[in-house]
Amino acid sequence: MSGQGHAIRAAFRSALGAFTLDAAFEAPAKGVTALFGPSGCGKTTLLRCIAGLIRVPDGFFAIDGEVWQDREGRFLPTHRRPLGYVFQEASLFPHLSVRRNLLFGAPRQKTDGRPEIDFDEVVDLLGIRELLDRSPRNLSGGERQRVGIGRALLAQPKLLLMDEPLSALDRRTKAEILPFLEKLRDHFALPIVYVSHDVAEVERLADHVVLVETGHVVGAGPLAEVQSDPSSPLARSRDAAVSLKGVVVGFDAAYGLLDLAISGGRLFAPGPPARAGEERRVHILASAVSLAHDAPGRSSILNAVPAHIIAMKPLDPFEVVAAVALGEDGGGARLLSRMTRKSWVELGFAAGQRVYAQVKSVSLDAGRGEAEP
Structure with a gap:
């Protein structure tokens, strides 16, 4: 690997006690890259290597052409890496007010070559202005x-690392925090590496995903591309789905339906009114897609x-998952369709066939309530 620009490049290989880490990935230096896998697979270890909290001699890390570590001995210690780190627990200083916690660690001099992240901008984005004079004990x-996230942002990082920031929260509080994370993703031109074992979080927040199993990277790519690969571990899940970018074409007020353009087709989905041209993340479960030979x-x-079947994988002796590419020419977005093996065999489906993908239900913003048109 080389320190080329506009990308995150990481490779770490080491025996860490009984655990062996041998993981490498590349991702865009923008948006949210999720490190996803089951608990204990090495996601946090990989994140700590990126942060320099674990020093691996056989390691490399670069972002936007800036090398933080290489195999020739270069190693920036954590305090010299322009990063923000959000832990599972906020770990605020109990003797400092929220305001002073936010400013703790903020650089005293302006950062070179990067736009300044403004205090008021962060406070308002995270909805914590009314908390500024409180003690962390009263939060x-x-x-x-949210204060921990604000503190990490005000460190003026070039890269934000988030280690399962919602795992210590109950379901209601998670639902409360997720919209703030979406705002953060959409508002700041700041690359984020986000560790999670919760597929719903990844589908809602990530642009790019890195699949980790037992210390190894077993897949990586844009979220929709990895989701729609029937060989991917994500496709084998009972909740397998694909997340796509949709653009609002119109809104039918009489029926409360958004008309959304996606690559290769159009979809109707229940939702609140929106202006033409606005983007929405569209979430479609494999179990909500059926295939038909005829219109x-x-x-x-x-x-x-209209779609084309591009691949099929058996899930077990009785179920299969098929990947289809939308559009008359099969050049559009990909979806998954989960069905019984009986349906696949008796309908004579095969890769290369032109079919119709019938989408029973669509969710917007991948995590808000599913709706069935």
Whole structure:
């Protein structure tokens, strides 16, 4: 690997006690890159290597052409790496006010070559202005985590690392925090490496995903590309889904339906009014997609898009998952369709065939309530 620009490049190899880490990945130096896998697979270890908290001699890390570590002995210690780190627990200083916690560690001099992240901008984005004069002792778990995120941002980082920041929170508090993380992702031109074992978080927040198993990277790529690969571990999940970018074409106020353009087709989805041109993240479960050889007739299913079957993988002796590419020419976005092996065999489906993908249900912003048009 070389320190080329506009990318995150990481490679670490080491025996750490009984655990062996041998992981490498490349990702864009923008948006959210999720390190995803089961608990204990090495995600946090990989993140700590990126931060320089674990020094691995056989290691390399570079971002935007800036090398933080290489195999020739270069190693920037953590305090010299322009990064922010958000832990599972906020770990605020109890003797300092929220305001002073936010400013703790903020550089005293302006950072070179990067736009300054403004204090008021962070406070308002995270909704913590009314907390500034409080003690951390008087904050809820969600409020503490928002302050921890603000403190990491005000360190003026070039890279933000987030280690399962929602794992210590209950379901209600997670739902409260997720919109703030979406705002953070969309508002700041700041690359984020986000560790999670929760597929719903990854689907809602990530642009790029790195799959980690037992210390190894077993897949990496844009989120929709990895999700729609029937060989991917994500495709084998009972909740397998694909997250796509949709652009609002119109809104039917009489029926409360958004008309969304996706690559290779159009979808209708229940949702609040939106202006033409606005982007929405579209989330489609494999179990909500059925395939048909012929154009469907009158049906309660509003969404039927021409597609081509590109691959199939058995899930077990009785179920399969097929990947289809949307559009008359099969050049559009990819979806997964989960079905019984009986359906696959008796309908004579095969890779290369032109079909219709019938989408029974669509979720917007991948995590808000699913709706069935």
